[in-house]
Amino acid sequence: MTRTYNDVSAKIRETIVEHMPKDAEITRIEFEGPRLAIYVRNVNLLSEQSYVVTEIVNLLHKRIVIRSDQSIRLPEREAEGYIRKLIPTEAEVTGINFDPSLGEVVVEAKKPGVAIGKEASVLQQVVKETRWRPRILRAPPLHSKIISSTRHILHTESEERSRILRDVGERIFRPTFSKAGYVRLVTLGAFREVGRAAMLIQAGDSTVLLDCGINPGAQDPSHAYPRFDADEFDLEKLDGVVISHAHLDHCGILPFLYKYGYDGPIYCSEPTQVLMTLHQLDYLDVHSREGEHS
CATH class of the missing domain: 3.60.15.10 (Ribonuclease Z/Hydroxyacylglutathione hydrolase-like)
Incomplete structure (x- = not known):
């Protein structure tokens, strides 16, 4: 019997729901490019996801990422304020850019190690306070218009990017x-x-x-x-x-x-x-x- 995309999708979702913690508060599961994205309301899972998804990854043999549901994320301006307070000034943050389609915030710092904190303590605090997943990058020595333009497009076209990621994901995960x-x-x-x-x-x-x-x-x-x-x-x-x-x-x-x-x-x-x-x-x-x- 030939399996359809709906059959594969339903089986994957069933496996994820079965093995995720009961208090995860899953809101949706999306195929996003080469990854399976699990959106949750339980903010604790964002900082503990490596432990949570290991069993599911071994079962499905797929790349899995846990993202915060949009409903629990702080507004971008408010989140940026928290991030600047939580990251030590010694990190020398040069830019903060939000990616709504992925629920991520990219933080550029001249000293990324300081921004991450010992045992990622600063990152975990950022996650708990803002409900955004932080990515810390080393600030480039020179300003790049290309990078700035790319990030601006990713932000302004986040809905279109989400659609593209889902379309590509369906192609990748098709039977x-x-x-x-x-x-x-x-x-x-x-x-x-x-x-x-x-x-x-x-x-x-x-x-x-x-x-x-x-x-x-x-x-x-x-x-x-x-x-x-x-x-x-x-x-x-x-x-x-x-x-x-x-x-x-x-x-x-x-x-x-x-x-x-x-x-x-x-x-x-x-x-x-x-x-x-x-x-x-x-x-x-x-x-x-x-x-x-x-």
Whole structure:
């Protein structure tokens, strides 16, 4: 009998509810990208979640995170006030940014160890007082407009981001429809040349694009971009894009996919996310300047 997405979803939720503490006060369980997010009203579980979810992780073999229900979180301004009082001034906090879609608050500090506190004592206090999950990052030595813009977008578009995470999560946790015993690799660029890296990987009912680059030095436009005109490439059937690193020959043409209708996820490391955006904007700036003088 073929299992449906609803069958898989119901079984996962049943397992979580069965093994969570009775006083967790679960409000909802969401598939958020590669993680299962459990929203609770019991604030104590936020600081003790590593102990709580271990058994469930071993049963489901999934990444699980516990988040606070939106109804118990302090308003952002009030929460920021508590955070600035709780974190020692010696930590030299330079920025506090809230991410409503995840119930997280990102705190940048020049001395992150001081901000975390001995045995994470400061973090636990922040959780109990604000009901937001803190992430402490080392403050960058220079101000980055890219990072600031990214965080601003994450905040203002939190509802849209939540929708995207749920959609991607449903794709990731969907049941396997076919067990193909093969993997097909279609090269759209980068082989027998330097630049425009793009490999289409097909396995059963999944299609993933590994890298999406340009050849900055190409004189002929037909050699500058991946062969998206190949018969095997269908944008509507693309399940995801994986970017290996931030060089333009691996990520330079990525925005092109969204311009022409791609609405799926991109998988990359956090540093790659910021660096490739910087490189793409820089490439556009240089290209436009050259165009003005040509």
